[in-house]
Amino acid sequence: MLQRVLINTGSNVAQLMVSMVATFIMAPIYLKMMGHHDYGLREMVLALVGYMGMLDLGMRPTVSRFASMHNAQNDRESLLTVYGTSLVFMTLVGVILGLFFWLWALSFPDILNPEGMEGNTKYTLFLLLVGAQLVFLFPGFVCESFLEGLQRYYFKNLVNIFSIVLISVLAYHYITPENALALLALLAAVGTLIKLIIFAAILMRPMVGAIYPNLRLFSREKFREMLAFGFKSFIQGAAGKVEKMSDRIVIGTIMSPAMIPVYTIPATLVTYMATISMTLSHTFMPLFSDLDARGEREKSKIVYLLASKLLVALVIPMGVGICLVGGPFIAIWMSGQFDPDLVDAILILLVIYMGVPKLNPFASRYLTAINKHVIFAKVAPPAALVNLGLSIWLVLEYGVIGAALGSVLPVFVVMPIFLKVVADNLGITMLQYVKHAILPAIIPVMVMGGGLAWWRVEYGLAGYLDIVAAVVASGVVYGVLYWFISIGKDERDVLMRLMPARFRQGV
Secondary structure (H helix, E strand, O other), X not given: OHHHHHHHHHHHHHHHHHHHHHHHHHHHHHHHHHHHHHHHHHHHXXXXXXXXXXXXXXXXXXXXXXHXXXXXXXXXXXXXXXXXXXXXXXXXXHHHHHHHHHHHHHHOXXXXXXXXXXXXXXXXXXXHHHHHHHHHHHHHHHHHHHHHHOOOHHHHHHHHHHHHHHHHHHHHHHOOOOOHHHHHHHHHHHHHHHHHHHHHHHHOOOOOOOOOOOHHHOOHHHHHHHHHHHHHHHHHHHHHHHHHHHHHHHHHHHOOXXXXXXXXXXXXXXXXXXXXXXXXXXXXHHHHHXXXXXXXXXXXXXXXXXXXXXXXXXXXXXXXXXXXXHHHHHHHHOOOOOOHHHHHHXXXXXXXXXXXXXXXXXXXXXHHHOOOOHHHHHHHHHHHHHHHHHHHHHHHHHOHHHHXXXXXXXXXXXXXXXXHHHHHHHOOOHHHHHHHHHHHHHHHHHHHHHHHHHHHHHHOOOOHHHHHHHHHHHHHHHHHHHHHHHOOHHHHHHHHHHOOHHHHHHO
C-alpha cells in the first residue's frame, strides 16, 4: 500500500514539474502573442468555466471515494454502477455547458471585443472551441476520478504529461498574434477529447479492473446516494471556485481585462506552492478512505500526522522563498513588464492566502474520506462571499492589490475551524497538531529566510543563475537544519526505510 502511494505521488510530482516547465517557457510567449487584453480575457473565460465546473455537484471526489470504497470491498457490481451512473450525469452536464458557450458564440461574441476593434470572428471561434472542450471535459473527469479511486494515478499522469508537452510544442511552433486565442482553445479541446478516449481505454484493461462504460447501468438509487455524499463536496467546491476565481472576474470587470496579467502572473507562481501541496496530498484521500473502510483509525492518525509534518516542512520554506525571490524572478521572466513593488506586495499577500490553508494540508482529503466533510459546506460559502465582497470593495479602493488583500482576511477565521474538526476526529488537540506539524519548521525557515534576504540585498538577483544559486544554497541550509533539528529519530527511521536500498547504503 505504501509503495503504491509513493508511486502515485511521484507521478503526480512528475506531472507538476512538467507543467511548471511548460508554463515557464510558454507564459511569456502567450502574453506576447495575445497581448494583455486577450490574455486577460482568456483568464476571465477560464474563470467562468471554473464556475461552471460547480455543476458537477461534487461528483469528482464522490466518484473517487466510491470507487476506492467499492474496490476495497471487492464489489464489482457497485463499481460498474458508479461508473455508468456518473458517466450519464457528467456527459449531460458537459453537453449543457457546451450548448451555453455555442449559443454565446453565435449570439453575443461582441461583448468580448475590445472597443475600437473590428470583427468578432476570433472571439466567436474561441467560444465555440471552449464549448467543445466542455462537452468532453466532464465525462473525462469521471474517468480520471475512477483512476484515482483505484489508486492508478500514474496512468492518468503519464497521459497528462504527454498532453502538456504536445500542446506546448504545437503552440510554440504554430502560434501567431492573429491565431493565438483560437489556437490555444483548439489544442485544449482536441487534447481533452484524446485524453477522454485514452482514460476510458485504460480503465477497460484487465490489469486496471476491466471497467467498461455501460450507460444501461445508470441507477437512480446510486445517483441519489452519490449526490447525498457529493453535495457536501459540491458546496465546498463551489465556495472554493468563487474564492479562487472571483479575483480575475472582479479585476477584469471593474478595471479592465488588460489589468488581469499583473495579478495572474504572480498568482501563477504562488499557485504552484499550493499545487505542489495538493499534488503531494492528492493520493492520500483514497488511502484514508481505504483505511476507514477497514476500521484502521489509529493507522490513519499516524499517517496523517507524519505526512502533515513533512508537507508543512515543504510549504513554509516555499512560501518564504517565493516572497523573497518571486519578484526578481518575474521581472526577468516577463522582461520587466510589471511594477516590481506591486508584484512584491501581491506575492506576499497571495503567499499568505494560499499558504495558511496548507499548514493543515490533508484536512479536506481526510474529512472527505471519512465522510465528515460537512464542515466545509457550512463554513466555506460564507467565507467565499466575504472574500468576494471584500475583493470588490478593495479593488475599487486600491486597484489590483485590493483583490489579493480581500482574499487574505477570511483565511485567518476559517482555517482554525477546519483544524479543530480534524483534530477532534483524529483524537488530538489543535495545540498538539501545531507543535507536531508546524513549529518544527520555524527555526530552520528563519535561518533560511534571513540568509536569502541577505543574499538578495547584498548581491542582488539579476539573472536566472543568481536565483537558482540562492534558492539551492538556502534550500540546502534549510534541509540540513530541518533534518537534524526538527525530525525525531523514529521519523528518520521511517523516512530512511522509504528510500531505495542503494541510497540508504550510501547514506
